[in-house]
Amino acid sequence: xxxxxxxxxxxxxxxxxxxxxxxxxxxxxxxxxxxxxxxxxxxxxxxxxxxxxxxxxxxxxxxxxxxxxxxxxxxxxxxxxxxxxxxxxxxxxxxxxxxxxxxxxxxxxxxxxxxxxxxxxxxxxxxxxxxxxxxxxxxxxxxxxxxxxxxxxxxxxxxxxxxxxxxxxxxxxxxxxxxxxxxxxxxxxxxxxxxxxxxxxxxxxxxxxxxxxxxxxxxxxxxxxxxxxxxxxxxxxxxxxxxxxxxxxxxxxxxxxxxxxxxxxxxxxxxxxxxxxxxxxxxxxxxxxxxxxxxxxxxxxxxxxxxxxxxx
Numbered sequence: 001x002x003x004x005x006x007x008x009x010x011x012x013x014x015x016x017x018x019x020x021x022x023x024x025x026x027x028x029x030x031x032x033x034x035x036x037x038x039x040x041x042x043x044x045x046x047x048x049x050x051x052x053x054x055x056x057x058x059x060x061x062x063x064x065x066x067x068x069x070x071x072x073x074x075x076x077x078x079x080x081x082x083x084x085x086x087x088x089x090x091x092x093x094x095x096x097x098x099x100x101x102x103x104x105x106x107x108x109x110x111x112x113x114x115x116x117x118x119x120x121x122x123x124x125x126x127x128x129x130x131x132x133x134x135x136x137x138x139x140x141x142x143x144x145x146x147x148x149x150x151x152x153x154x155x156x157x158x159x160x161x162x163x164x165x166x167x168x169x170x171x172x173x174x175x176x177x178x179x180x181x182x183x184x185x186x187x188x189x190x191x192x193x194x195x196x197x198x199x200x201x202x203x204x205x206x207x208x209x210x211x212x213x214x215x216x217x218x219x220x221x222x223x224x225x226x227x228x229x230x231x232x233x234x235x236x237x238x239x240x241x242x243x244x245x246x247x248x249x250x251x252x253x254x255x256x257x258x259x260x261x262x263x264x265x266x267x268x269x270x271x272x273x274x275x276x277x278x279x280x281x282x283x284x285x286x287x288x289x290x291x292x293x294x295x296x297x298x299x300x301x302x303x304x305x306x307x308x309x310x311x312x
Contacts, residue, residue, distance in 0.1 A: 001309075002268045004085040004229075005076070005099065006284070007069045007092030008275040009254075010200075013061050015050040017276040018068040020298040021075045022048075028071040031105065035067040038109055043067060058123070058197055062091050062116035063109065069095040069275035070105060072296045076274055079306055085236075085263060087229040089280055090160075090201070090254050091115075100224040102239050107219055111246075114215050118208035119250065123198025125207065130159055130170045130196050131180070135189035138257075141167045144186060148179045158253040159201035163286040168194070170202035205250045213247035234258035256280075260287045272296060272305060 021028045022044075036043050046055050047064045054060045069092060088096035091112070098108040133141055138161050145156045148171075156171030156179060169179065180191045198204065221239040230237040232245045234255040260271075260283075273280045273295040281293045294305040 001270050002084050002266075003082065003270040003272065003309075004087055004263055004268050005073065005083055005096075006271055006273045006280045007073070007086070007088035007095035007099075008065070008273060008277065008279050009088065009090035009092045010058070010061055010065060012276040012279050013055055013065045013068075014276055015048070015055060017047055017064075017297070018071050019048045021071055021296075021302070024299055025071075025075050025078065027074040027078060031071045031074055032067060034105070035063070035109055038106060039063060039113060058120040059113075059116040062112050062119075065091060065276070066094055066109065066112045070098055072274040073099050075302055076272065076296055079310070081309055083226055085227040085229060085268065087259055087263070088231070089256055090231065090249070092275065092280075093228075093231050093249060095275070096228050097242060100226050100228050102221050102224050102228070102242050103219060111212070111216060111219070115208070115212055115250070118211045119198065119200065119205060122205050122208035123200075126199070126204040128155065128170060128172045128199025128202065128204045129176055130168055130194040130199060131176055132190070132192045132194055133167045133169055133183050133188050134192075135165045136167065136183060136187055137165075138167055140186050141169065141183070144179055144182045145169060145171075148175050148182065152178050155199065155203045157202055159199075160254045161257045163257050163283045166283070166286070168201075170199040170204070172199070172204070201249075201251065201253050203251050209247040209250040212250065216243055216246045229259045229263065231255060231259070234262055256283060257287055260284055264288055264291060270294075270309075272309075 086096040086099050094112050098105050154172040154175040156175035159170035160168035183191050227236045231254045232248045232252050270292045278295050284293045296302045
């Protein structure tokens, strides 16, 4: 068995996430309690109850999800199962960074806090959106984005290469509007606007990228204890490349499909998604139906996954 952990990104959050693991594991409780002391709002309340209905606001979402993912990771580590690589999707990459030991949990959390604020502010200053394009190959999507960029002179590009036939595009409202008929003419089954507050993973996030880099360079990046696969390059990155890719990750697309294919080529046959929902698990199955994929988000999924892995 060659195993990689996957950490989900923004969009996987839901009210109540992490609560069962918090109640059952002292290691998870310690993470949530630590996070609660490091931020100026009640992170546990937002994750577990969200009475003020703020969990879907970027500055809250990113910290809440980062902490929940890392809590699921700490639950996983209680069984001592060997991990050969970590991969996070967008925000989830910060969990991979912390899990690998390149930065501490506390350092990474504070970086995530700034990331969320910077991206939220940038989205207000540079309005845009994102659309999901289905049943169209990545090269065709890129060609259409290039065509529209030249035609209207505004930002548009691939934000997420999720799996075969599922690509997310980010850009200005005008560019996305112009691109939609081109996508459909090329054979896209659907072009669906996503409920997001900005054009994430696009050049409209450039200001947030620059501001985050200024914060990141203040930290000391240590050698990774396990390979981290980069969203930007779809390849393993060392501690220096982690720093270099932190600002690039905000403006560049997430190369998830390529990353999974690369890991499979390296002999990885087992993946465990640690965090809410099973978004990445479903994508992995669409990329390669022969690999084994499990998840950990509550006690039922934890026990099922551990029972399966314990048989190895």
